[in-house]
Amino acid sequence: MIANDIERQIAEGELVPGERLKTERELVVKYDVSKMTLRHAFDELIKKNVIINRYHQGYFVTNANIYRDKEIMGVTEMFARRGLEIKSEVVKLAKVFPDPEAKEMLQLKEGEWIYRLERIRRASHEVMLLEYANIVASKVPNLEMFNFEEFSLFDVYHKHYGIHVSWARDEISADWVAGKQAAILLDRKTGPALIVKNLSFDQSGTPLEYTTQIYNYKVFTYTVISNQTTPKYSAELED
Known part of the structure; x- marks a missing residue:
């Protein structure tokens, strides 16, 4: 806390x-x-x-951390700002026990459940990112009734559950992907990708969602803008 x-x-x-x-x-x-x-x-x-x-x-x-100081939005909303309509393919939506990393990040107790939502996100017929969301199940009962090929997760939080994402932290890294992930994202056996791990908090200040997003490096970059007082960043799609 x-x-x-x-x-x-x-x-x-x-x-x-x-x-x-x-x-x-x-x-x-x-x-x-x-x-x-x-x-x-x-x-x-x-x-x-x-x-x-x-x-x-x-x-x-410290001076080493970069935080959001702009409006927090989901992937659907971010792409819409660029005039792109995001299409989602749901690979998995299930109520499961969290893996150790998700359990720690979401501060869950033994026996608490999460919803695991895995999606392939496309725009202009190209795969933009792979998304693996871990959501605290007690905050969003019956989440499986929503079709997340049609609905934005942020919209469902707000309109159905009355949840507002008050702040979020991103950890950004470059890494190499291989196997099925590389085949879907890059259409090759292996290649580079931008990895964003996002931890979102609701209006009560407690963790709501821990998500890993693997972006196609060809269409997505992060631009960092700093001044002498408050560092900030913006996420941009390549034109």
Whole structure:
């Protein structure tokens, strides 16, 4: 809870790179936790390079992380902004137990379920990305009744469940894909791809969805724009 809230403050510009966090005493009172619990949260943020501990000075927001400071939107909405209609092929939609990575990222307890939604996303008859979404099942009961070849996941969250994605964090990397993924995405046995791992939070500040998106490198790039105060990025499709 503490780590997520601090990351939310950074994402929303309440805390900026280089800014010092409040003192341990102030944060213990604010979150109503012990010093040990607070330090566990700090350790988690340090491991993720979100904050650093400067000896005898306190904890500071690092300059190494890039966060959204623009409207959060789903893939369907992002492509629509570029004048492209996204077509989806649902490969899988099932209620399952999460794998260890999804369980950790979504902060699930033993025995809690997720919905696993796997889709191939196309635009202009070309495969743009492969998408593997893990969604907390308790937040979206009966999700399987929706046809996600027709509906936007973000629209369903908002219109049917009253859920608003309040903030999100993306981890972006370049990697090599092979086998079935490369065949579908690139029409070859192996090749490069852009990997985006997105963790989205609802209006209560708790994890809602953890998704891996594998983008066709030929049609998608990330552009990073930085200034002296708040770094930001934008996602763009190649024209």
